[in-house]
Amino acid sequence: MNFLFDENFPTSARTLIESQGHSVIDFRQEGVRGSSDEVVMTMAIEHSAVVLTTDRDFFHTIGRQYEGHHGIIVIALRQPNRSAIMERLSWVFEHIGIAHLAGRTLQLRDTTWIVYPPIDD
Numbered sequence: 001m002n003f004l005f006d007e008n009f010p011t012s013a014r015t016l017i018e019s020q021g022h023s024v025i026d027f028r029q030e031g032v033r034g035s036s037d038e039v040v041m042t043m044a045i046e047h048s049a050v051v052l053t054t055d056r057d058f059f060h061t062i063g064r065q066y067e068g069h070h071g072i073i074v075i076a077l078r079q080p081n082r083s084a085i086m087e088r089l090s091w092v093f094e095h096i097g098i099a100h101l102a103g104r105t106l107q108l109r110d111t112t113w114i115v116y117p118p119i120d121d
Contacts, residue, residue, distance in 0.1 A: 001098060002070075004044045006053035007033060010082045013052065013089055020093055025049055037062050045069055050101055052089070054080055063105030063116065071101025075108050084110075 003017050005026045014024045025047055027040055037055070041062060044051045050071035051058060059074040075088045088108045092098075096106070096113075106115045 002047050002049035004040070004047060004049035004051050006040055006051060006055060006058075007031075008054045009052045010085055012082050013086060016086060016089060016093075041066050041069060050098065054085070056107070059105050059107040059114075059116070067103065069103060071098070071103070072105040073101070073108070074105065077108075077110055 001022045003022055003024050005011065005013070005024060005028070007027055011026065014026075017024050025043075027035075027043065031039060031043055037057060040051065043049075045066065045068055048070050050073060051069070052073050052075075054075050054077075056074060056076050058072050059076070063069065063072045073089070073092060075085050077084050077088070092106065092108065100119045104115050104117060104119065106113065
């Protein structure tokens with residue numbers, strides 16, 4: 001699976017994602033810095049990529065505007081830092097997985113998470 005790092009996502013996550021057998025596209029290298037969220041989503045859809053971001057707008061609005069997306073993971077922490085973001089991303093791989101991400105937006109907070117639309121077991 002492909003993952004697209006938004007401009008605000010730490011590049012240190014590349015190692016974790018690649019260790020899981022996935023590919024990384026970094027918007028900072030492939031896109032135009034300062035582009036709109038819509039440009040990020042268009043690139044993600046074109047590359048069949050899950051978006052990784054810390055921008056909460058992707059959970060509240062953007063993820064609901066693009067039905068054809070392959071998944072969005074928003075890590076929204078009170079005091080974000082590389083270590084905390086990596087910890088939450090690792091948690092996703094260990095506890096949720098990525099099989100059900102297509103068309104869904106997942107927001108991880110410090111101790112909770114929510115997904116829209118819900119995952120039916």
